[in-house]
Amino acid sequence: MANESSVPVPKSATQLAKMRIAGRLAASVLEMIAEHVRPGVSTGALDRQCHDYIVEHDAVPAALGYRGFPRSICASVNQVVCHGIPSEQRRLRVGDILNLDVAVIKEGYYGDTSCMFMVGKVSPHARRLSRVTQECLYRAIEQVRPGVRLGDLGNLIQRHASDNHYSVVREYCGHGIGENFHEEPHVLHYGQAGTGLVLEEGLTFTIEPMINLGGREVKLDRRDGWTVETVDGRLSAQWEHTLAVTSDGCEVLTARRDEPFFQTTV
Ligand code: MF3
Ligand code: CO
Ligand code: CO
Numbered sequence: 550m551a552n553e554s555s556v557p558v559p560k561s562a563t564q565l566a567k568m569r570i571a572g573r574l575a576a577s578v579l580e581m582i583a584e585h586v587r588p589g590v591s592t593g594a595l596d597r598q599c600h601d602y603i604v605e606h607d608a609v610p611a612a613l614g615y616r617g618f619p620r621s622i623c624a625s626v627n628q629v630v631c632h633g634i635p636s637e638q639r640r641l642r643v644g645d646i647l648n649l650d651v652a653v654i655k656e657g658y659y660g661d662t663s664c665m666f667m668v669g670k671v672s673p674h675a676r677r678l679s680r681v682t683q684e685c686l687y688r689a690i691e692q693v694r695p696g697v698r699l700g701d702l703g704n705l706i707q708r709h710a711s712d713n714h715y716s717v718v719r720e721y722c723g724h725g726i727g728e729n730f731h732e733e734p735h736v737l738h739y740g741q742a743g744t745g746l747v748l749e750e751g752l753t754f755t756i757e758p759m760i761n762l763g764g765r766e767v768k769l770d771r772r773d774g775w776t777v778e779t780v781d782g783r784l785s786a787q788w789e790h791t792l793a794v795t796s797d798g799c800e801v802l803t804a805r806r807d808e809p810f811f812q813t814t815v
Pocket of ligand 2 (some may be wrong): 651662788
């Protein structure tokens with residue numbers, strides 16, 4: 550039975566094998582789309598390419614129809630924090646920063662990952678925000694192993710953001726994942742070291758920090774019910790991976806080929 554209880558249950562070896570396949574597919578969507586992200590391309594066109602790629606690989610775009618979400622991926626540009634709806638009207642311009650968030654369902658299992666793209670020449674402060682946000686994710690990943698607590702991860706992310714004079718979005722968090730898109734536990738990107746769930750082997754969850762250049766406050770666009778933007782209109786960045794806790798660390802199920810922790814496991 551699908552686990553929707555409040556206590557996260559470690560995955561079996563069989564379940565982990567399926568999550569590896571789903572994770573690799575989600576990662577490959579981002580690898581595929583990278584070369585298509587350029588000035589003049591609409592986020593709607595990127596969505597259609599991702600949709601077609603996912604379907605051609607015998608999988609389902611997890612976002613499509615999720616609580617009524619109208620497209621297959623999220624495309625969040627500049628001050629959009631998350632859940633941006635791809636649009637044929639929104640063409641990318643030189644200097645934009647873009648997060649594409651891809652989640653797939655493959656043989657009943659979910660994989661969920663996102664990364665930032667720079668459109669043409671991007672200002673140094675925007676590139677720096679993206680880099681530091683990726684460092685927040687990578688530093689948290691490096692800490693994951695049995696015995697570590699979720700508050701340790703949140704605290705680390707929050708400290709790296711604030712050391713760089715950035716703020717952490719609190720309204721959205723990482724999540725357990727498996728046969729459901731969003732399961733327990735909630736993975737906060739802020740918190741106190743030594744608190745929260747104690748990680749154990751076999752747990753699978755995402756870490757997906759959203760970091761703002763200015764204040765942490767966000768607002769939901771009431772017209773479309775989805776787009777989340779910074780209140781001050783300043784830039785926001787996000788990076789996301791799906792992980793599995795192993796006996797001595799973690800496996801990054803959505804690692805892309807250009808990342809340090811990529812392993813040829815599938
Ligand atoms: N992929 C997002 C996450 O990281 C969820 C998107 S829900 C959607 O959890 F409906 F906006 F697609
Ligand atoms: Co996601
Ligand atoms: Co997620």
